[in-house]
Amino acid sequence: MRAWEVAEPGPIEGELLRLVEKPVPAPGPDELLVHVRACGVCRTDLHVSEGDLPVRRPGVTPGHEVVGVVAGTGGAVSGFAPGDRVGVAWLRRTDGTCGYCERGAENLCPASEYTGWDADGGYAEYTTVPAAFAYRLPEGVDDVALAPLLCAGIIGYRALRRAALPPGGRLGLYGFGGSAHLCAQLALAQGATVHVLTRDPAARRLALALGAASARGAYDEPPEPLDSAILFAPVGDLVPVALRALDRGGVLSVAGIHLSDVPPLRYESDLFYEKELRSVTSNTREDGREFLALAARHGIRATTHVYPLERAREALRDLKAGRFDGAAVLVNDRPPQS
Ligand SMILES: [Zn+2]
Ligand SMILES: [Zn+2]
Structure with a gap:
């Protein structure tokens, strides 16, 4: 599959964010394999690419506003099946056991992990997500319009x-x-x-x-x-x-x-x-579910500018330069691999 990776953080005007070919990832036992259809471009991706945030996974694939379709499930997953449309967001995993998690402040969990920073994200044809952190998405809204809701x-x-x-x-x-x-x-x-x-x-x-x-x-x-x-x-x-x-x-x-x-x-x-x-530090899954419900009820829509996946670097350069209003969204036009 095609995936972007941060070879080394540096100015986005350079070539350190690279498009590479790599194997489709294997989901862990509690994870979903997701075929990416659309991935929003968030300012945090720019911070990861340029090194404003420290490196947590060398060569990471950015992207944490993913709308995609389940293409496979780990052995311990229940409640999701291939073909389900899901959202993948920034908060990827918490320990679920610390004092913050227990009082409903999982956004403060010291063991938390993040999509596109600790683990490879959605600037790729496929990504993975722990099933417990995947969002079910409202019907009737297209992939591109939904993607920026997932972080922004x-x-x-x-x-x-x-x-x-x-x-x-x-x-x-x-x-x-x-x-x-x-x-x-x-x-x-x-x-x-x-x-x-x-x-x-x-x-x-x-x-x-x-x-x-x-x-x-x-x-x-x-x-x-x-x-x-x-x-x-x-x-x-x-x-x-x-x-x-x-x-x-x-x-x-x-x-x-x-x-x-x-x-x-x-x-x-x-x-x-x-x-x-x-x-404001990250968000809880409850925030995410509440917002997606409110967005559906009030018809909240992102103003979007579509870039094909292979133009991710250009989208980040345009974000940095303030060349578009609203949000940029990458689209993957390749169908799932059989
Ligand atoms: Zn915790
Ligand atoms: Zn973000």
């Missing part, structure tokens, strides 16, 4: 919950890529007023088209104080900017797995009056 959507949902937006509240979104444009749709469907703050004019247009009340530059002030804000851009300089835009008692959640350094905060302007700064 789920993380945006967790970030929105962490931001503790009151009903009908005023929400600021800093950065407006794959995750934010899905989060905005959910917040709007739930009655929020959404203000978008991003440097990219195309993203500002998309925000207004989706129903945002305003769209301004990333360092601009929103037109009204915010009850909650979410920082999607991986830019630490925006943390004090967003904190100052909060109303008293407001909450800022930081959605990214990687953030450039946060400059010094000024207590009086940035945190006093009980403002809160929170991070």
